[in-house]
Amino acid sequence: MQQPSxxxxxxxxxxxxxxxxxxxxxxxxxxxxxxxxxxxxxxxxESDRIANxxxxxxxxxxxxSGINWVGFYLLKRNRLILGPFxxxxxxxxxxxxxxxxxxxxxxxxxxxxxxxxxxxxxxxCDAASKSEIVVPMIKDGQLIGVLDIxxxxxxxxxxxxxxxxxxxxxxxxxxx
Ligand code: SME
Numbered sequence: 001m002q003q004p005s006x007x008x009x010x011x012x013x014x015x016x017x018x019x020x021x022x023x024x025x026x027x028x029x030x031x032x033x034x035x036x037x038x039x040x041x042x043x044x045x046e047s048d049r050i051a052n053x054x055x056x057x058x059x060x061x062x063x064x065s066g067i068n069w070v071g072f073y074l075l076k077r078n079r080l081i082l083g084p085f086x087x088x089x090x091x092x093x094x095x096x097x098x099x100x101x102x103x104x105x106x107x108x109x110x111x112x113x114x115x116x117x118x119x120x121x122x123x124x125c126d127a128a129s130k131s132e133i134v135v136p137m138i139k140d141g142q143l144i145g146v147l148d149i150x151x152x153x154x155x156x157x158x159x160x161x162x163x164x165x166x167x168x169x170x171x172x173x174x175x176x
Contacts, residue, residue: 032164035063036171043175052175054084056168060149061086068128068152072137073101074145080105083145090125099123101146104134108143110162114155126150133157135165139173 039059043052053072060070071085073094080094080101097106099121104111113132116122122132129150137145147169151157 030064030161030164032160032168035059035164036168038063039168040171043172047175049176050084052172056172057084057086060168064149066151066153066156067149069126069148069150072145072147073105075105075143080146087150088126091123094123100132100134101148104136105143105146108136108138110135110166112157112159112162114157116150128152130154131156133161133165135162135169137169137173137176139176144173144176 039056042055042059046052053074057071061067064070067087069085069087069090071087071090072083073080074083075081078096080096082090082092094101096102100111100113100116100119101123103121111132111134113119113122116124116129116132119132129152131151131154133149135147136143137147147165149157149161149165
C-alpha cells in the first residue's frame, strides 16, 4: 500500500487549511469546485478506502450548510452496509431497492427527495430528516455504494448539489 510521506501530509493539510472557505448559508453558495479541490488534497497519496471515505464525510459535514447526516453505504453481498458518516447513529443495513438509498443504488442514478415523508418506503434513521439526496458510487462500471445526505429542511437539495456531488465523487472514487 502506498504510504504518504510526512512532507506530503503536511503539504496536504496546508493546502486544505489555505483553501477552507466559510460555511455557506445557502445551498446555491456551496462551492463544490473548492470542496473537490480540498478533497483531492486530503486523499492524495492515501489508498485506504475507509480513511478516504471518513475524511470525505467529515469534509462535507464541515462545508455543507443545513444538513443533519452525511455518509456512505457500501455494497456488500448485494446489500448496502453503513460506512463512514457524520451525524446520529443510523441503520446499518439497507436492501437494494429499499428506501431512498436502495432506490438510488438499484437505479444507478442520483435521487433527490424534497420531502421524505412523501417518499414511499423512506427509511427514517433520524426523525429530524426532511429532505435527502443519494448519489450512487460507480467504479469500473460496478456499483460500490452510495453517498447519502439528509437535511432537516424540506427541499434542501437541487440540481446544483447533484452536479457538485457527482463531480466530487469522480475525485473520490479512483482513490477507493
Ligand atoms: N433515509 C435513508 C436511510 C439512511 S439514513 O437517512 C442515514 C433511506 O431511505 O434509504
